[in-house]
Structures are given as C-alpha cells and as structure tokens.
Amino acid sequence: MSDVAADAKGSAEERDVEPGTLLVAAPGLLDPNFRRTVVYIIEHRDEGTLGVVLNRPSEVPVSEVLPAWAPHTSRPGSVFVGGPVDARTALCLAAFQPGHDPESIDGVVGVRGPIALVDLDSDPTLLAPRLRGLRVFAGYAGWNSGQLDGEIGRGDWILVPALPDDVLATTNGDLWGRVLRRQGMPLALLSTFPADVAAN
Numbered sequence: 174m175s176d177v178a179a180d181a182k183g184s185a186e187e188r189d190v191e192p193g194t195l196l197v198a199a200p201g202l203l204d205p206n207f208r209r210t211v212v213y214i215i216e217h218r219d220e221g222t223l224g225v226v227l228n229r230p231s232e233v234p235v236s237e238v239l240p241a242w243a244p245h246t247s248r249p250g251s252v253f254v255g256g257p258v259d260a261r262t263a264l265c266l267a268a269f270q271p272g273h274d275p276e277s278i279d280g281v282v283g284v285r286g287p288i289a290l291v292d293l294d295s296d297p298t299l300l301a302p303r304l305r306g307l308r309v310f311a312g313y314a315g316w317n318s319g320q321l322d323g324e325i326g327r328g329d330w331i332l333v334p335a336l337p338d339d340v341l342a343t344t345n346g347d348l349w350g351r352v353l354r355r356q357g358m359p360l361a362l363l364s365t366f367p368a369d370v371a372a373n
Contacts, residue, residue, distance in 0.1 A: 189332075190217045190321060193285025195339065196224065196330040197352055200363055206257045209349045212314050212330075213266070213340060215284055222316040225255035225264060227308075227339060228348040235309050239263065242297050247306035247341045255310030265291040267300070267307035268337050278303070287337050306341040331360065 190196075196212040212224040233252045236243035242265070243250065255264055268287050269275050275283040280295030291300065291307060316324070324330055333356055342348045353364035 190214060190222060190325070192216060193288060193335055195333050195335045195352060197333055197349065199329055199331055202329045207314070211339065211348050211352055212256070213335060215290060219318060221318050222321045224314045225266065225310045226253070226314060227342060229254040231311065239293060239309060242293065242307070242309060245297050245301045245304060245307055247308055248343050253308055253310045255312045256314030258313050258315045260312035262312060263293055264310045264313060265293050265307055266310070266340050267291045268305040268341055269303055270305050273303040288340055308340060331363070333360070
C-alpha cells in the first residue's frame with residue numbers, strides 16, 4: 174500500500190459511516206460493480222448499510238419507466254445504476270430548495286439536510302415546486318452488519334463528507350476525481366491515479 178493510500182485509509186477510519194456521507198472507491202478497488210464509483214449512504218444501522226452509486230448513468234431514460242417523474246429529473250434524465258442489488262427496485266433521491274424541510278413533507282423521508290428519499294408513488298406535481306432536482310436509481314449497494322467496516326478497514330473505500338450537489342451531479346466530468354480533489358492533500362493525489370494503469 175502506498176503512503177498516500179495508507180494516509181487515505183487512516184482518514185477514512187477516523188470518520189463514521191452515516192447517512193449523507195460518501196464512499197469513494199479507492200484506486201485499488203477493482204470490483205467492476207464499484208470500480209471508481211462514488212456511493213451516497215442513505216441508511217446505516219447495526220443490521221447493515223444501504224447506499225446508491227452516484228456516477229453510473231444507464232442508457233434508459235426515466236421517461237420510459239416513470240414518465241410522470243421524467244420532467245422533474247435532473248440532467249441527463251436517465252435512470253442511474255444504483256448498485257448491484259435488486260436492479261428492479263427504483264429509488265429516488267431529491268434535493269429540496271432552501272426553506273423546505275424534507276422531514277415535514279408527505280411521501281418523503283429525510284436522509285441528511287436537503288437530501289431525501291422520495292416515494293415514487295406520490296404525486297410529482299406537488300413536490301416539484303419544492304425541488305432543486307432529483308435522480309432515479311435502479312438497484313442499490315448494500316452491506317450486511319460489519320461488512321462495510323471490514324471493507325473500509327481493508328482500504329477499499331475512502332469515507333468523505335457529501336455535498337448536496339453530489340446527488341445531482343451530471344455525467345459531464347469525473348465525479349470520482351472531483352470528490353477526491355476537494356478533500357485536499359493527501360487524498361487529492363489519488364484523483365490523478367490512472368483509470369488504466371497499463372496505459373500509464
């Protein structure tokens with residue numbers, strides 16, 4: 174393990190996994206489900222952890238599967254691959270405008286700050302005026318009790334704070350690299366790690 178990776182591992186272990194934080198895949202994590210991904214944590218309990226991958230758009234437009242929600246979906250307007258678990262399950266994360274408390278709105282479950290899970294059976298026209306944007310995910314990432322702690326301890330993941338805009342990030346640009354760069358040194362150095370080491 175390089176000094177930078179060791180420092181990153183230490184930084185991750187100093188933070189707690191909690192809703193509204195990000196798991197950033199370490200450069201050495203080669204599992205194709207999670208390579209160079211950024212995962213937003215939605216729920217963390219003793220029984221396990223649930224999150225969604227923020228930077229894996231699919232080719233499927235939201236208009237094909239949830240037409241009522243399509244006009245309110247942030248660009249690029251496609252369903253994102255939330256993770257390898259239960260791809261038939263759709264989850265929706267939304268960012269609410271300032272002054273709107275997700276905890277007080279029907280059909281919404283607050284995650285952290287302005288970010289909330291939205292019940293896709295609710296009426297989008299009632300929620301839309303309160304939203305800055307939303308994203309629909311197919312599937313999710315899940316860990317059993319203790320599993321994620323083991324992966325973080327092994328150095329597979331770097332745990333960092335999330336910004337509300339991370340949930341709505343477009344596919345233009347590299348979210349993985351951008352999140353690492355804003356952490357400052359030494360984590361910012363990991364953002365320069367080539368996607369294909371053989372091509373370096």
